[in-house]
Amino acid sequence: MGPRSMGIALALVAAMAAEARADAIDRRIDALMARMSFDDKIGQVTLASIAEVFEYDKVTSGAYGNVMNFGTAPEYAKVLAAWRKSRLKIPLLHGTDIIYGNRTLFVPPLGQAASFDLALNRAAAEQAGRESAATGINWTYAPMVDLNRDPRWGRVVEGAGEDVHLAACLAGARVQGFRAGGLIVSAKHFVAYGFGEGGRDYDAVEMGEPFLRDHVLPPFRAAIAAGAETVMSAFNAFNGVPATANRHLLQDILRRDMKFRGPVTSDWGAIDQLANHGLSPKPLDLTVATFNAGVDLDMASYLFLANMKTAIDKGLVSRARLDEAVRRVLRLKFEAKLDEKMHVDPAEALAVQAKIAPHGRDVAIEMGRRATLLLHNPESRLPLGSEKRIALVGGLADSPRDHMGPHPGLSQMGDIVTLRAALAARAEKAGATLDYLPACGACRFATETDDAVIAETAKTAAEADVILAVVGETYEESGEAAARADLALSAPQVKLVHALAATGKPVVLLLTGGRPMLVENVIDRVDAIAMVWFPGTYGAIGTAEVLFGDVSPSARLPMTWPRSTGQLPLSYDRLPTGRPASADDKWTNKYIDVGWTPRWPFGHGLGYGTTSFSAPRLDRTTAGAADTVTVTVTVTNSGTRAMRETVQVYVHDQIASRSRPSRQLKGFAQVDLAPGEAREVRVPIRVATLGFHFDDGTYVVEPGKFRVFVGRDAEADAAVDLEVTKGSRVPPWEAPIPCVDGKTPPRAAKH
Ligand code: BGC
Numbered sequence: 001m002g003p004r005s006m007g008i009a010l011a012l013v014a015a016m017a018a019e020a021r022a023d024a025i026d027r028r029i030d031a032l033m034a035r036m037s038f039d040d041k042i043g044q045v046t047l048a049s050i051a052e053v054f055e056y057d058k059v060t061s062g063a064y065g066n067v068m069n070f071g072t073a074p075e076y077a078k079v080l081a082a083w084r085k086s087r088l089k090i091p092l093l094h095g096t097d098i099i100y101g102n103r104t105l106f107v108p109p110l111g112q113a114a115s116f117d118l119a120l121n122r123a124a125a126e127q128a129g130r131e132s133a134a135t136g137i138n139w140t141y142a143p144m145v146d147l148n149r150d151p152r153w154g155r156v157v158e159g160a161g162e163d164v165h166l167a168a169c170l171a172g173a174r175v176q177g178f179r180a181g182g183l184i185v186s187a188k189h190f191v192a193y194g195f196g197e198g199g200r201d202y203d204a205v206e207m208g209e210p211f212l213r214d215h216v217l218p219p220f221r222a223a224i225a226a227g228a229e230t231v232m233s234a235f236n237a238f239n240g241v242p243a244t245a246n247r248h249l250l251q252d253i254l255r256r257d258m259k260f261r262g263p264v265t266s267d268w269g270a271i272d273q274l275a276n277h278g279l280s281p282k283p284l285d286l287t288v289a290t291f292n293a294g295v296d297l298d299m300a301s302y303l304f305l306a307n308m309k310t311a312i313d314k315g316l317v318s319r320a321r322l323d324e325a326v327r328r329v330l331r332l333k334f335e336a337k338l339d340e341k342m343h344v345d346p347a348e349a350l351a352v353q354a355k356i357a358p359h360g361r362d363v364a365i366e367m368g369r370r371a372t373l374l375l376h377n378p379e380s381r382l383p384l385g386s387e388k389r390i391a392l393v394g395g396l397a398d399s400p401r402d403h404m405g406p407h408p409g410l411s412q413m414g415d416i417v418t419l420r421a422a423l424a425a426r427a428e429k430a431g432a433t434l435d436y437l438p439a440c441g442a443c444r445f446a447t448e449t450d451d452a453v454i455a456e457t458a459k460t461a462a463e464a465d466v467i468l469a470v471v472g473e474t475y476e477e478s479g480e481a482a483a484r485a486d487l488a489l490s491a492p493q494v495k496l497v498h499a500l501a502a503t504g505k506p507v508v509l510l511l512t513g514g515r516p517m518l519v520e521n522v523i524d525r526v527d528a529i530a531m532v533w534f535p536g537t538y539g540a541i542g543t544a545e546v547l548f549g550d551v552s553p554s555a556r557l558p559m560t561w562p563r564s565t566g567q568l569p570l571s572y573d574r575l576p577t578g579r580p581a582s583a584d585d586k587w588t589n590k591y592i593d594v595g596w597t598p599r600w601p602f603g604h605g606l607g608y609g610t611t612s613f614s615a616p617r618l619d620r621t622t623a624g625a626a627d628t629v630t631v632t633v634t635v636t637n638s639g640t641r642a643m644r645e646t647v648q649v650y651v652h653d654q655i656a657s658r659s660r661p662s663r664q665l666k667g668f669a670q671v672d673l674a675p676g677e678a679r680e681v682r683v684p685i686r687v688a689t690l691g692f693h694f695d696d697g698t699y700v701v702e703p704g705k706f707r708v709f710v711g712r713d714a715e716a717d718a719a720v721d722l723e724v725t726k727g728s729r730v731p732p733w734e735a736p737i738p739c740v741d742g743k744t745p746p747r748a749a750k751h
Pocket of ligand 1: 097141267480
């Protein structure tokens with residue numbers, strides 16, 4: 001047998017084994033269903049949350065077939081004690097928002113996205129999974145794969161930014177990581193939650209379906225292809241119908257077109273809240289509408305529990321539909337082997353966490369290095385080097401809670417290495433002293449600025465050789481329900497930065513937070529700007545290494561950085577207009593006050609030094625939709641430090657039967673270069689991914705001319721032409737998924 005036949009034989013054996021396993025699970029479900037009472041079944045579609053008065057006896061009776069948010073091992077042990085007394089002992093789903101860590105917190109997802117480092121994102125998710133699984137959590141409500149173009153929305157911090165290709169890559173990496181860490185994952189929120197009007201949380205979304213399919217669905221498809229077992233429906237209304245009760249989204253798109261087989265959970269209390277959407281004031285109606293639309297699990301509304309029996313008795317919901325949902329939940333539990341995980345030992349949980357903590361620390365520090373985003377450094381003021389005295393200004397530098405960001409998990413305040421601590425340690429190594437000056441603390445929404453404190457701070461800071469000013473968002477100003485109408489730095493923060501700049505000493509601005517913020521009124525006064533996000537438990541150590549030049553920064557913007565809040569929503573891959581923006585022509589697509597360009601484009605990020613790119617080459621200049629074209633470019637590090645460059649490839653379909661974005665990221669590759677080193681970088685582009693959807697969901701790649709841009713951000717201008725000679729036309733389920741290999745998506749796991 002040759003290697004090829006051997007491969008085929010092995011694949012056949014694996015497929016047969018999977019089939020046999022699936023059959024065994026089916027038989028097990030059949031046997032169990034025969035023993036389940038009607039109430040047991042309703043319990044399986046109920047997801048009950050920890051509460052001040054939690055009814056443990058409902059776990060015993062089976063009314064609560066799934067639970068959430070019992071984060072610590074002792075808390076969950078109480079649930080399990082109740083469960084052990086249950087008649088059928090059907091394993092519980094135990095979910096929690098494990099978003100960017102649990103005991104060890106990493107930089108939040110948007111910062112992780114800035115690393116453009118898929119393996120590192122995967123590693124962080126895996127660590128988060130392992131730490132959580134140790135305490136009995138078996139399901140994470142992550143990753144959030146909602147694309148977005150409007151950083152007024154606070155939840156941009158939880159996502160991957162604005163670009164569909166990057167978001168799909170990260171969705172896959174994160175899902176794989178969480179699963180490897182031992183968790184079931186829930187891709188959320190289905191769908192288009194990131195496009196709420198005005199960036200307001202929970203707001204309605206109006207969106208055409210081609211856009212939905214081109215931009216919003218692929219990260220979900222990538223998550224499912226990577227093994228996401230569950231999907232969470234969104235709070236928002238979509239084209240006039242709340243997503244939680246949207247049959248078209250949940251049936252036609254998620255099940256028929258995306259072939260998703262697992263259970264769909266509602267979001268928190270969302271079924272109840274349908275009354276506020278105006279669906280009906282009656283809980284029975286809300287139950288029927290949601291369940292029949294395709295939501296299988298009721299998260300914390302308890303309406304399925306209260307109304308399902310009546311709904312079935314009245315013939316409003318069929319028994320078959322209930323059985324279908326229960327089967328989905330049971331299949332998930334058995335496939336994930338939850339029955340082997342129904343125990344938790346608080347001492348053992350601590351021991352496991354302690355054992356894996358050093359690895360988590362390493363990953364978190366590396367994430368700090370790779371997420372620290374150098375945005376502005378015109379005179380190469382960074383890295384720090386010969387300074388003997390450094391002033392670190394601003395209370396956010398020394399606030400552990402703010403380092404944790406909006407989702408602290410079970411991290412401990414005492415574990416947090418703050419920017420202050422990390423910078424002080426690194427400064428000491430460099431033989432420098434670090435003076436910490438809290439100034440006005442977070443200096444956020446003070447109505448009256450304490451001018452005296454700011455003046456005093458500036459006076460002291462003036463004695464230093466360089467000033468590091470830490471301003472930006474607190475943890476409460478980012479995340480869910482933290483939409484902002486204005487992304488400007490607060491008035492006291494601006495005042496502080498101006499006072500520091502007035503000392504004449506170099507000022508480095510370190511921005512904390514979960515989204516782009518406006519820097520227009522400070523950028524000309526400072527010497528450098530770096531985004532440090534919420535550093536998490538140990539990220540600040542990596543940031544300190546970057547600031548001191550141990551590592552050249554390599555992060556890139558996963559979102560366009562605006563000049564003004566009024567420019568939002570803003571993304572690099574907008575559709576063109578008939579009147580492209582022009583400075584010389586008033587009657588063009590722009591604002592008369594802030595222009596049309598962003599402060600920094602998607603993909604922007606600086607290192608210490610410069611790299612140069614050769615002219616890009618294609619391995620073929622004509623190709624068909626089934627081909628892969630390889631883009632090659634030689635990148636040279638012309639600086640004196642080791643650098644990591646991210647080669648970004650954008651493609652524009654020049655003439656098409658629908659308007660196409662002026663460019664779209666279709667691939668990227670990172671390369672590490674020693675000083676003076678030159679390397680050839682190859683980025684494969686699947687021609688099949690250069691297409692788009694029509695209104696009916698058909699996906700086409702149209703023959704014609706495409707421009708391929710290669711460079712270090714979305715404004716790259718080096719280009720080469722590609723001619724697509726043979727197109728393709730496929731139904732939505734055969735459309736290729738960005739960043740997922742193979743001509744058609746891998747079959748989703750059977751749940
Ligand atoms: C959020 C979800 C989250 C859920 C449970 C909701 O408010 O929208 O993303 O998973 O709460 O905490």
